Amino acid sequence: MTKFKPISGEKFTKIIDFLTENNIDFLMINNSEETRSPNMQYLTGHPQDATAFVTQKGETYLLPWDISLANKYAVVDEIFDVQNFDKSYMKFLQYFLSEKIKKNKATVGVPSSYSFGSYLMFKNHAPQLEFFTEPQKVSNLLGDLRTTKSPQELDFLREAANIGNKTIPEIEKFALNATDETENDLSILVRKKMIDMGAIDVAFDALVGNTNRSHNIHCYPLASTEKFALPGLALIDYGANYEGYRSDITVPISFGELNDKQKEIRELTRKAYDAAIAILEVGVPLWKVHEAAVNEIEKAGHNMPHSLGHGIGLATHDAPYVSAKPKDPMSLQYWKEVKAENGMVFTIEPGVYVEGEGGQRLENDVIIWNDKVEVITKSRFITVP
Numbered sequence: 281m282t283k284f285k286p287i288s289g290e291k292f293t294k295i296i297d298f299l300t301e302n303n304i305d306f307l308m309i310n311n312s313e314e315t316r317s318p319n320m321q322y323l324t325g326h327p328q329d330a331t332a333f334v335t336q337k338g339e340t341y342l343l344p345w346d347i348s349l350a351n352k353y354a355v356v357d358e359i360f361d362v363q364n365f366d367k368s369y370m371k372f373l374q375y376f377l378s379e380k381i382k383k384n385k386a387t388v389g390v391p392s393s394y395s396f397g398s399y400l401m402f403k404n405h406a407p408q409l410e411f412f413t414e415p416q417k418v419s420n421l422l423g424d425l426r427t428t429k430s431p432q433e434l435d436f437l438r439e440a441a442n443i444g445n446k447t448i449p450e451i452e453k454f455a456l457n458a459t460d461e462t463e464n465d466l467s468i469l470v471r472k473k474m475i476d477m478g479a480i481d482v483a484f485d486a487l488v489g490n491t492n493r494s495h496n497i498h499c500y501p502l503a504s505t506e507k508f509a510l511p512g513l514a515l516i517d518y519g520a521n522y523e524g525y526r527s528d529i530t531v532p533i534s535f536g537e538l539n540d541k542q543k544e545i546r547e548l549t550r551k552a553y554d555a556a557i558a559i560l561e562v563g564v565p566l567w568k569v570h571e572a573a574v575n576e577i578e579k580a581g582h583n584m585p586h587s588l589g590h591g592i593g594l595a596t597h598d599a600p601y602v603s604a605k606p607k608d609p610m611s612l613q614y615w616k617e618v619k620a621e622n623g624m625v626f627t628i629e630p631g632v633y634v635e636g637e638g639g640q641r642l643e644n645d646v647i648i649w650n651d652k653v654e655v656i657t658k659s660r661f662i663t664v665p
Contacts, residue, residue, distance in 0.1 A: 281480060281523055285325035285355035286433055286594070291425045292338070298421050299336045304389040304412050305381050307334040312345075315393050318594035319422050326354040327524055331369075333376065341380065343372055370405045377408065387412055391419040416614050423599035427591060428623030434647060436525035437592065437625050441645050441656040443477045443520040444527040448658060451516060455533050455664050458509035463488035466516060467503040474520045483519030483526035483596050490514045491535070494639040497586055497631070509664070511536035513545060513638030519596060526596045528627050530643035533662045544580070545632045546661065549640040552576040552630035556588060560628070562651045566618050567605040573630040574604070582632050589627040592645060602626055624648045625656075 299307060309332040311320035323340070324332050330344035340357050344350035347361045365372040377386055389412040390399075402409055412418065429437065450473050454466055467486040474482060488503035489496060491512025498517075508514060517530040534546065552573040559572045570588040577584050589602035600618045624647070631641030645657045 281327065281353065283325060283353055283355060284432070284523070286322050286430065287425065288430055294425065295334060295421065296336065296338050298418075299334070299389065302389070302412060302417075303387060305336055305383060305386040307389045307418070308332070308394075309334075309391070310394065310398070315395060316595075317391070317393065318426065318598060319391070321524055321594050322422075322426055324354050324356050326350055326356075330354075332356070333380075335380065339380070341376070343369070370401075373402075373406055373409075377406070384408060385410060389418045390415055391422060392416045393419065420614065426593055427599040427618070428621065429593060429625055430623075433525065433593065434623075434625070434649065436523045437527070437645075437647070438656055440479070440483070440520045440522040440525050440527035443474050443479050443522060444518070444529045445658045446477055447473050447518070447520075448529075448531060448660075451531055451533075452662050455509065455514075455535075455662055461508055462505050463490060463493075463503040463508050464505055466508055467518075470516070470518050474518075477520075479520040479522055480524075481521040483521045483528060487515075487517035487530075489516075489639070491638045495633045495635045495637065496639070497633065509535050512538070513542055513640055515639065515641055517641070517643065519592075524594055526592050526594075527645055527657060528592050528596055528629075528643060529645070529657045529659045530629055530631075530641045531659050531662060532640040532642050533664065535664045539637070541634065541637045545582075545634060545637060546640050548577055548580050548582060548632045549630055549642050550661065552584070552632075553628060553642045553644075556628050556630060557646075557653070557655070560620060560646070560653050562620050562622065562648060564620050566600055566602045566620060566626075569620070569628075570602050570604055573628075577630065577632055582634070584630060584632070586631070589629055591624070591626045593625065600624060600626060602628070620648050620653075622648050622651065 309319045311317045312329050321327050333341040342354050342356045342359045350359050387410045392415040467488050485502050489499040490508050490510045493499040494513050494515050514533045519528040555576045556569050556573040573588050587603035591598035591600045606615050629643030633639035644655050644659050647654045
């Protein structure tokens with residue numbers, strides 16, 4: 281990986297403006313096993329466990345778990361070693377408040393994913409710290425900033441997509457020649473091929489479902505010891521991680537002669553995908569793209585139990601979300617209509633799932649750029665006679 285902080289100066293200014301307008305002294309972002317956050321790498325360039333601080337003055341500080349890793353990747357004003365504070369996070373916080381914020385009472389903004397346990401710890405041990413009472417606004421701000429990507433981010437995403445694309449012929453070859461090979465065998469193959477092609481890792485552990493398991497949206501276990509090439513409908517959902525940026529692809533596969541219900545599942549998935557791509561253009565609300573796909577599925581008497589798509593970037597599931605407009609008042613309170621615009625990168629992944637018959641999902645990644653829609657991954661239906 282290279283040393284790279286994704287957020288632009290213009291977008292960083294929006295954070296400072298938000299802090300100022302809401303009388304927030306600093307923003308605090310945590311990335312740990314308990315709560316993974318793409319905002320850490322987005323704001324600081326640091327790819328691993330740490331706590332980041334952004335002050336109203338525009339200063340950035342980092343308290344990492346691994347100081348050597350932070351020195352290698354982080355792009356911040358100052359990196360602190362917790363060893364210098366007797367390995368005490370709270371001792372560092374007291375230092376930070378007195379020496380960097382320099383206020384008797386300070387207000388901190390955290391995203392809505394911040395744990396209640398951490399909140400209580402601060403309330404008990406740092407009584408001079410007040411929490412901004414609308415954390416969802418913090419999350420919405422950061423999500424909005426990550427919704428559109430810079431040219432450098434788009435380059436990374438294109439390469440992640442390219443690695444995923446070059447893996448599709450390997451998947452087809454596996455399917456055409458499979459006899460007793462298992463779902464796990466395909467998962468392992470895909471991981472190895474993508475890393476050999478330059479991925480730093482997989483974007484996520486591949487979801488591999490034969491005809492017995494493909495009706496699950498996300499099957500469990502993600503891949504199994506079951507034979508993959510059973511007659512019927514199967515799929516693999518996988519992606520590459522390139523420089524921290526992800527691709528996300530689902531390849532639908534059929535084995536042997538399908539019955540009428542299975543043929544319908546396959547054809548409905550195709551129609552829903554085509555309907556979504558047909559309506560997608562700059563300025564179209566994303567909920568309407570979701571609706572176009574769902575309408576094709578529902579008029580045939582089926583339903584789609586998930587959103588049509590999601591943004592991809594430093595997280596496999598990122599902003600924006602290609603989903604239905606909420607109907608309940610509580611969700612509508614924080615919802616806002618998002619329209620397709622230049623710099624967005626997201627998936628289109630309609631699926632139809634019927635227990636006992638199997639499921640199909642066709643997923644590709646799209647970029648909106650120069651007022652055009654570009655499908656950057658090349659998933660397709662694979663048929664094995």
